[in-house]
Amino acid sequence: MSASNKPAVIILSEAARGIGRRIAELTGGDLHGASARVSSAEVAFDQLKPHLQGLFVEGRPIVAVMASGAVIRLLAPVLADKMLEPPVLAVSEDGSSVVPLLGGHHGANDLARLLADGLHGHAAVTTAGDVRFGVALDAPSEGYVLANPENAKAVMAELVAGAPARLDGEAAWLAGNGIPFAADGAVTLTITDRSKTPTPLELVYHPKTLVLGMGCERGASSEEAIALAEKAVADSGVAEESIAAVASIDLKADETAIHAVAARFGVPARFFDASTLEAETPRLQNPSEVVFAEVGCHGVAEGAALAASGSDSELVFAKIKSKGATAAIARSSSIIDPDAIGRSRGKLFVVGIGPGAGRWRSPEVSAMVAASTDLVGYSLYLDLLGPLARGKTRHDFDLGKEEARVVHAMELAGQGRDVALVCSGDAGIYAMATLVFELFEKGGISDAASRIEVQVSPGISALQAAAARAGAPLGHDFCTISLSDLLTPWEDIQRRVRAAGEGDFVIAFYNPVSMKRRTQLAYARDKLLEYRPHSTPVILATNLGREGERVRVVPLGELNVDDVDMLTVVVVGSSESRTVTTGDGRTWVFTPRGYSGKAGTGMKKEAAE
Template identity: 80%
Template sequence: MAAASATPAIPAVVILNEAAAPLGRRIAAGISGELHGAVARVASADVLFSSVKDHVQALFSAGRPIVAVMASGALIRLLAPLLCDKQTEPPVIVVAEDGSSVVPLLGGHHGANDLARSIATSLGAHAAVTTAGDLKFGVALDQPPEGYVLANPNAAKAVMAGLVAGAGVRLHASSAAWLTQSKLPFEQEARVTLTVTDQNKTAGELELVYHPKTLVLGMGCERHAKPAEAITLAEEALAKGGFARQSLAAVCSIDLKADETAIHAVAAHFGVPARFFTAATLEAEAPRLMNPSDVVFAEVGCHGVAEGAALAAVGAEGELVVEKIKSKGATAAIARAADILDPQSIGRARGTLFVVGIGPGSEGWRSPEVSRMVQASTDLVGYSLYLDLLGPLADGKTRHDFDLGKEEARVVHAMELAGEGRTVALVCSGDAGIYAMATLVFELFDKGGITDGASRIEVQVSPGISALQAAAARIGAPLGHDFCTISLSDLLTPWEHIQRRVKAAGEGDFVIAFYNPVSMKRRTQLAYARDELLKYRPATTPVILATNLGREGEHVRTVPLGELNVDDVDMLTVVVVGSSESRTVTTGDGKTWVYTPRGYSGKADTGMKGNEA
């Protein structure tokens, strides 16, 4: 289970034509966003779309910040049917095509105003911020800065209306520079009250309550502790101190628990990151522990996990405010920092490894999920050609390039980087799970060969378009009936095993996609496969030879099995051999297609559809 975090959604920079592309890319680079382009008029983008209306509405509904290089009226009309609750609206910004003006249309107090100012500064443009509070007082009370949470946002409208009408304001806070340095009219006796506290508090009339992110929940637990038990204990610790859950900045523990479901469940429950410390770091807090334990030291190398993690997170000026409490399988404690905490500066995260397939490499054949994973990564690991194929998506990432033939070193490196708390994308061509690196990741988990930190990372695998799918789509539907894939490389599989599989596939009359058909030194295996299959299917059986699929130099052609020439095949070619039922058909435009019938035409009255048969 992934640790919860407050990581914002990646902004989508939307452009409608190629003329806007340079500006769009500049904006996207400046705000770590994705470039989304209209496929009919934009040559290259991180995400291409066909319908402007459908795409923009989908982004808005998903809560994605939108920065559109287009006319404001057009964007307003596209989003008008979806407008209902200003509290849930994501930031929506329009930028003039000449880059002169940046206008926050929606979500001004949910980040749009600040985002617009940031974009305007980078472009040397004007940010057309129009919200009253920002203009008059230099502060948006319903959008506190990072590290503060407004507990009662529904009261903000009435409070702002009162202030704009001339009311004064009282401040109850030990420290809140963003308020004290504003232009708010502070008075000793005033109708409006602003309170900053980490305690639970019910707001009075015309009062806004802000909770600062100053608290850290330290937790320890047994292996495979029950998430529900850990969450209950965490709630009990907050209640014991009378603390507001919104003031929690992080849930912290020892790095041995980085893959513990219960810890991440607590973090997800409160919507904060889970962060982890080494035993040595926690042991350095031993003099400040209220409940040190020799038993804990003997087990994990420090005298206290819950109290130690909480104290390590808040630093030397912080203090323990809830001593360790216990349940059957977990412990919890709370510490308070002297100032707002940045969770990213606390310990380290559980590392994440995205194992992604980028298909043939072209952005049009790369899934949005893969693009998002690459965008979210700090490090990219892969064969140099594959990383190059990512184009602008790789900008700003730390690259770790490997040559072909270094597969295990590549995967180990990616896992070890993630073990250091980084977010890493292991980039594969085609599909990551088909003759690619995903298998080796799980083999290393199973058999070892990685450090303890690397063994506790989170892994997510995302599919890509495989070479056999791409070849089939380019030539028609040769995979319309049962098919299999066989690699002809004997580097990892004994040749006698490959021979047995080719024979079995021939006897079973499968359509066969051959991966790794030849290499510089290996030229005989494909000839063997051809000759073996001729024993089971006609010499006229269509064979698809597909090279550089989805990339420059793409070449797809069809030859009869009996005329297959090994010299026509190279390392970048996938070979798909039809079954005895595979056919060719030539359409009116003169193009020849290959398909393998499944028998639908003979079942026309059965009502069978798709994969229901």
């Protein structure tokens, strides 16, 4: 289930957390709790109205454990297009009543029945088709697409009034319900993978039984590939809604043109190795020795289409070519499940979870973790994900062996899986993101792993977290320096400390000490005292955002290395950094936006602008 269609389960009180958690388990959704009254939830929100409306506009299914009337009033301002609205349900706090409010034929009714069964409650389904016939004609079974939903209201009205229907084609989900069928029915329900113009009292359903096979040259034009695919569909007379997937050889897993074609038809791209495609040679209409010499199979477009659509499939449109691409179409005798054929390109989400607490984790990172099948990371970081890790395959690593950890994540993605490589703080700051791209450059990974899709998402770094807790020490120029000489020569670290001191930067020291390394921080302190005052504020921030958090401010001249451990980030102010104590007795650190003699001028200029 993708993050965009995972139900958001809304609860407003601690008393509703039990039923909310049960609903989340039944639906595979995330628990969203009011931050002021709910102690633990995957997503916390401060204000209900904007949060609920935001989810609705995004198209997220919503299950709200609250009164139906309240949900309706809150969503009323954003109601617009009935055909686009996501499922919205209200559930009583005891689970006895489940009410689909919106999107009944977009999954709300089915979701209501699922919840009623799991909660031992009642699904208050009121839509006429569901009540009368047990089926919603504008919400076909999975694997079918209704080509003309605008006709559904008129057709359903005829059926509710007592008119029989004529079934043209085969579909078990239509045949096995309460709709009255007759050879001369007043309305027609048509099942076909051919393009068809419906009559006013006809609904046309296109089954997902076709696969579009594609091949292309390396770096082929996306526009050219899309044009060729559209020509294949048009010339073959098939309905594009019946295309279940775009298929190709695994050497094209990272080919932009192939993915552009898949995006054009709104279907996934699936890939097969050369030996699988070569096994389809007896069924090819256009085998090629040239193609075999290049990629190890006698046909990519035809072979991939046939391999993806199954052993009982047939080629309904033979290969056509453009300058840099090929296309063919095959038909299966049954509905095609894209998740059961070939493999996907595979994705690697490189995510920073900040200090670990959910409230400091970005929505994008949470969405990426939710969309992942596998989680790879240091065990503590995976534990910090809490309920977000539920249902994922964990690949736990101890500290160290970072390259082995990253290779493992990339190889998993190379198998077609969606993998989250989990880092604390920001994944790109002294973390795993760099290793990913180093491996792309130097090798040491399989061909499949070298073709994966990578997305890097930022997290709150220790530097940012420490600065926020202590005030605003980063108000002017700053830098970060790692004091670990494990990968960087100590001489280089010394040179950077001197340069930062001479440049008068605010400095965040990462990896300030370890069990065996105790002298580097003392060197940095003594060297910086040559450039800035003894009283320069230093922030020592430990366990930020976690249990045991501690933030202290000490003068640079009194910085004691023994007060710092491996979980501490050290932020040393510039010569201009200072402290201020507010009325509540709290001391804050800040660095003015302008240096002495400049701040006032800068402020005046900014005001004038």
